[in-house]
Amino acid sequence: MYRYDEFDAAFVAQRAAQFREQVRRRLSGALTEDEFRPLRLMNGVYLQLHAYMLRVAIPYGTLDAEQMRMLAHVAEKYDRGYGHFTTRQNIQFNWPQLKDIPDILDDLAGVRMHAIQTSGNCIRNVTSDPLAGVAADEIEDPRPTAELIRQWSSLHPEFTFLGRKFKIAVTGAENDRAAVAVHDVGLRIVRGPDGEIGYRVLVGGGLGRTPMIAKTLREFLPRAHLLPYLEATLRVYNLLGRRDNKYKARIKILVHEMGIDAFRAAVEDEFARLDPEASAPDPAEVARIAAYFAPPAYPELPDACPALERARRAHPEFDAWVRRNVHPHKVPGHAAATISLKPIGGAPGDATAEQMRLMADVAERHSMGELRITHEQNVVLPHLRKDELFQVWRMLASQGLDAPNRGLVTDIIACPGLDYCALATARSIPVAQAISRRFADPALQERIGPLAIKISGCINACGHHHVGHIGILGLDKAGVESYQITLGGDPTDDAALGERTGPGFAFDQVPDVVETLVRRYLELRQPGETFLQTYRRLGMTPFKEALYAAA
Amino acid sequence: MPLLDDTGFVPDPWTRLADDRPAPEGARVIVSLARLREQGPPAGAAALGVHVAPEDDPEAVAEAAARAALISVGFSSFADGRGFSVARRLRAAGFAGELRAFGPLIADQFAALRACGFDAVEIPEALAARQDEAQWLAAARSMTLGYQRGYALPGRNILEARRAAREEAAR
Ligand code: SF4
Numbered sequence: 001m002y003r004y005d006e007f008d009a010a011f012v013a014q015r016a017a018q019f020r021e022q023v024r025r026r027l028s029g030a031l032t033e034d035e036f037r038p039l040r041l042m043n044g045v046y047l048q049l050h051a052y053m054l055r056v057a058i059p060y061g062t063l064d065a066e067q068m069r070m071l072a073h074v075a076e077k078y079d080r081g082y083g084h085f086t087t088r089q090n091i092q093f094n095w096p097q098l099k100d101i102p103d104i105l106d107d108l109a110g111v112r113m114h115a116i117q118t119s120g121n122c123i124r125n126v127t128s129d130p131l132a133g134v135a136a137d138e139i140e141d142p143r144p145t146a147e148l149i150r151q152w153s154s155l156h157p158e159f160t161f162l163g164r165k166f167k168i169a170v171t172g173a174e175n176d177r178a179a180v181a182v183h184d185v186g187l188r189i190v191r192g193p194d195g196e197i198g199y200r201v202l203v204g205g206g207l208g209r210t211p212m213i214a215k216t217l218r219e220f221l222p223r224a225h226l227l228p229y230l231e232a233t234l235r236v237y238n239l240l241g242r243r244d245n246k247y248k249a250r251i252k253i254l255v256h257e258m259g260i261d262a263f264r265a266a267v268e269d270e271f272a273r274l275d276p277e278a279s280a281p282d283p284a285e286v287a288r289i290a291a292y293f294a295p296p297a298y299p300e301l302p303d304a305c306p307a308l309e310r311a312r313r314a315h316p317e318f319d320a321w322v323r324r325n326v327h328p329h330k331v332p333g334h335a336a337a338t339i340s341l342k343p344i345g346g347a348p349g350d351a352t353a354e355q356m357r358l359m360a361d362v363a364e365r366h367s368m369g370e371l372r373i374t375h376e377q378n379v380v381l382p383h384l385r386k387d388e389l390f391q392v393w394r395m396l397a398s399q400g401l402d403a404p405n406r407g408l409v410t411d412i413i414a415c416p417g418l419d420y421c422a423l424a425t426a427r428s429i430p431v432a433q434a435i436s437r438r439f440a441d442p443a444l445q446e447r448i449g450p451l452a453i454k455i456s457g458c459i460n461a462c463g464h465h466h467v468g469h470i471g472i473l474g475l476d477k478a479g480v481e482s483y484q485i486t487l488g489g490d491p492t493d494d495a496a497l498g499e500r501t502g503p504g505f506a507f508d509q510v511p512d513v514v515e516t517l518v519r520r521y522l523e524l525r526q527p528g529e530t531f532l533q534t535y536r537r538l539g540m541t542p543f544k545e546a547l548y549a550a551a
Numbered sequence: 552m553p554l555l556d557d558t559g560f561v562p563d564p565w566t567r568l569a570d571d572r573p574a575p576e577g578a579r580v581i582v583s584l585a586r587l588r589e590q591g592p593p594a595g596a597a598a599l600g601v602h603v604a605p606e607d608d609p610e611a612v613a614e615a616a617a618r619a620a621l622i623s624v625g626f627s628s629f630a631d632g633r634g635f636s637v638a639r640r641l642r643a644a645g646f647a648g649e650l651r652a653f654g655p656l657i658a659d660q661f662a663a664l665r666a667c668g669f670d671a672v673e674i675p676e677a678l679a680a681r682q683d684e685a686q687w688l689a690a691a692r693s694m695t696l697g698y699q700r701g702y703a704l705p706g707r708n709i710l711e712a713r714r715a716a717r718e719e720a721a722r
Contacts, residue, residue, distance in 0.1 A: 007707075007709040008709075011694070011709065014694050014696065021689075022659065031657070039659055121630070151698045152698055155694065156699055157662070158663070159635075160663060161660075235639065238633060238635070238636045239605065239637070273644075275701075278700065278701040284717055288713065
């Protein structure tokens with residue numbers, strides 16, 4: 001894991017002090033609310049429906065046990081004892097007082113954490129693959145690249161007052177677990193013509209009101225050109241992106257309106273004009289960062305693990321958890337495991353302070369002190385020994401963290417919705433809870449197989465409903481919540497946006513709607529087929545009939 | 552309007568000229584890009600400054616930069632960050648004259664403005680009254696470390712500092 005050096009530590013401490021001063025100047029009237037707003041947003045402070053909200057960055061979703069304990073401390077001392085992990089691998093605290101926020105930032109700085117650029121019209125916290133460094137299908141660990149971008153984008157003097165927010169995601173694996181195609185810029189680590197490592201650069205993806213799949217900006221970018229090329233891309237966006245309408249201000253609209261070829265020409269022209277040497281880090285700096293992500297010293301173990309097999313046979317519930325939540329690891333005898341933050345009937349992504357402390361303990365004892373946050377709002381233990389999986393599971397079970405549902409119908413993504421969010425047009429957490437209760441039976445969930453339900457409480461799409469196999473969007477129809485259903489969305493390699501089924505449904509109907517869709521799928525599927533595959537084979541018609549014929 | 556550079560508020564030796572106004576003899580004047588393109592430099596002026604907006608044609612801006620001793624870049628609001636990139640481009644293209652940011656910018660942006668190549672900031676009276684010189688100078692120095700190479704950041708550049716430390720260690 002990356003460790004701050006003295007400079008990173010001083011930078012984050014200065015930033016916290018700077019914000020303390022900004023809060024003081026706001027209170028003294030030197031800064032108007034309008035002027036203060038972007039400054040507090042750049043420090044992760046939102047004004048929500050009931051209170052301020054603080055969003056803390058977990059850069060590329062990686063954190064250690066000490067940091068997780070600090071999040072528990074913040075939840076307990078300044079909030080109501082819990083936090084909410086988001087779809088961008090961050091954590092939100094929903095109830096802090098503005099006056100406490102400088103103190104929270106100081107506490108966080110003490111464990112190398114910050115809230116820099118977790119909101120506002122700037123380059124946001126960079127996201128990545130939660131299985132980075134351990135996945136078997138990896139070309140290169142994406143975290144050194146993500147860390148390089150984190151540093152480069154922090155308080156960037158040219159790009160902190162962009163037309164709109166700017167999200168970058170990086171993946172280094174063949175299977176994209178970072179949804180790079182729905183980011184403003186997506187980077188895929190690839191091998192070039194001579195086998196050297198570089199990047200395929202995607203641009204203009206995004207969800208929100210106008211969902212779009214990113215297009216290829218550069219097929220192969222040499223590694224050394226990464227930051228200068230990003231600089232050129234951001235400059236073109238900063239200069240040409242629309243500022244007349246906030247709903248048309250994302251880079252995806254610019255790319256769409258210019259056309260990818262003209263946009264590419266503008267970026268390449270800008271890139272040709274700048275001196276890459278002047279802004280690129282020297283190779284020794286890149287190597288310095290990469291060294292932090294060298295694989296930990298794994299013990300040498302046989303890959304087969306009889307103890308694990310015995311425990312699986314003896315404990316069917318453990319066996320189910322292993323089947324669903326444990327991932328292959330590139331080192332023999334090891335595994336990675338997802339801790340589901342989706343217990344039946346729970347609020348997706350929420351964790352209490354006690355749960356955070358327990359996860360920290362498990363990580364320390366069994367996962368080399370490391371944890372990851374996923375964009376599905378779960379947590380990953382990346383470095384487990386197979387022969388310790390049973391103990392890990394028992395520890396997790398003691399705090400209700402053992403739901404064996406990763407990727408199943410109850411592993412629902414939901415945005416905060418009307419319970420917290422000032423922009424919401426409908427509830428989203430209670431919808432997730434109702435669906436989760438409906439499908440509580442683990443055997444039923446397993447029979448249904450992989451199914452991603454994603455729920456947003458308004459068209460801003462923070463719940464990524466466009467890329468849910470079943471997407472649910474809560475709208476307001478003349479004062480009544482109405483839920484629009486989309487089918488067939490997919491954020492991975494064959495990225496696709498979901499298609500609308502038809503008229504929306506009332507809040508109470510949503511669990512029935514999902515059940516109807518699932519039942520139709522179970523009737524129609526061929527052996528081994530997932531919901532998404534069946535949908536892709538048969539299209540909308542049978543599902544639409546099932547939903548609307550009876551009505 | 553009040554003008555600040557890295558020493559604080561300073562007198563403004565330049566005069567902004569409305570498009571229909573002649574230049575006072577021997578004055579340093581700032582004219583709009585449109586006026587410069589239509590009428591050329593005003594007669595009798597001692598020095599030429601040009602005011603540009605972010606949406607102005609980059610070619611025309613570059614052309615003006617070749618003739619002007621000062622470029623004033625307009626910001627429609629402090630949240631409109633296009634001017635940062637305009638300045639960067641002008642400096643990258645070799646403009647060595649004075650670069651001034653013009654508009655309702657705030658103290659908290661001072662360091663970034665200077666890092667992108669601006670020498671000075673010209674702000675409305677009301678803003679200067681609310682955010683005094685001490686605030687501007689303090690805000691400009693609230694960060695003494697930064698990560699971006701190739702920008703004139705205040706204090707130390709972290710990447711350069713690390714490089715220096717590496718070279719030191721290697722010796
Ligand atoms: S999708 Fe809408 S309701 Fe949900 S968090 Fe985003 S802005 Fe709020």
